[in-house]
Amino acid sequence: MDNSAPAAPKYYRLKEELRGLVRDAEPGSPIPTERALASRYETSRTTVRQAIAELVAEGVLSRTQGKGTFVAPSSPTYVRQLTSFTDDAAAQDLRSSSRILGIEHVTADASLVSRFGMPMASELTRVERVRLINGEPLAHEAAYLPGVLDGLRGHLEGNGSLYATLSAHYGIDIAEAEDTVETMVAGPEDALLLKTEMGAPLLLIHRRGLDAEGTPVEWTRSVFRGDRFRFFARTRR
Amino acid sequence: MDNSAPAAPKYYRLKEELRGLVRDAEPGSPIPTERALASRYETSRTTVRQAIAELVAEGVLSRTQGKGTFVAPSSPTYVRQLTSFTDDAAAQDLRSSSRILGIEHVTADASLVSRFGMPMASELTRVERVRLINGEPLAHEAAYLPGVLDGLRGHLEGNGSLYATLSAHYGIDIAEAEDTVETMVAGPEDALLLKTEMGAPLLLIHRRGLDAEGTPVEWTRSVFRGDRFRFFARTRR
DNA sequence: TAGTGGTCTAGACCACCAA
């Protein structure tokens, strides 16, 4: 009788083999080309690509069409709940910045009201940004704020922190937040904006921010690269 | 000159096509076989499989070797921070249960102490379980608790709630928790335990539980299916 | 046993990058 464990698929054994080869390598250093690996391990390029794809999803490798496949920088970036992205990055000695994709005034429709889950001002301001750490895109977020916030772009370009800007110039202070965290898969737009690849695992975070009176004053949808981000939350019962 | 946007890959167009076909379908109903889809859309099975793979990762479809590919049940399961898995499931009218994989006493080594990030009792109890919702595996978790907790298996088999058991029988009350949430990719063991497939996106959650005095009394590593789980956190500044 | 999804092959052509 056959008592041997069923062999893992070849692409999986290759994946773990590659993980070992890469463990002590310098971040940014290239690994052999897919065709070279296929030849070395006597397999097909398809199988090599399946192994590499999962290591990319895990953030172990990164690849660029026309250039090659490289050992990814390791350190994931923590972002704490209810603190400013800007401050958190600074606390970890990372340069944070953001690229404003658009600021516009919108009228609340049924969909928006239901997403806020609250009575809303009829006029909202929508801020769409890409958040970067050390120049690398980490997140894409769209925030909805009540009212028409004139001059917001100027203030944001000054320091980049939305929460600090809201507090200093508009009298909006977020005292409490509700977040949900789930996974999603990168589509073409996400892949472009976050410089990752289609099919890559992402973290989708929805936040509802409340002021000291418990009134909802923020609704934000954020998409983070799953390979470079860790969400941190602390709660008292 | 060519002003047309570059066409999305064929597998991506097929993916969105399939998403539409499936949107109004009954959960659990089968979709055509991969060979049938390849023929219908005049493409290869490889391309069909790439499209289906991403829909599986998103929790839109599920498939079983030998049986077929099916429309997945939609509802993701929320689990709130710092509340009992058991209670949360009940609040959402879901049957929760757990399968105990093992309960053992271990001696704290350097690795464990550093993960706890604190001075530890030298004797720990390790509880490994699979958590199920409506009979479907949702999470795999291993909890470390300080001391030798005799009779734990019996108490857990009684009601299933670890937090309730700790409070009622061992005088351990968790008053505060720190969680980190990140993505990972399913390997062979995760795929088996969670009845998902290799390469599937998972949520990896580490929790450190503290009692009212701020003493760490729990360290848990949980792996949740990314397609059926949403993490919820509420924080006051 | 027939049919399904899971793995794998050996190619092909395209899009992109650097020299």
Add this chain to the structure above:
DNA sequence: TGGTGGTCTAGACCACTAG
């Protein structure tokens, strides 16, 4: 221009499920 990764093909065989 040559080499890289990205997409796609048309098969093959295996592992598993169900009738």
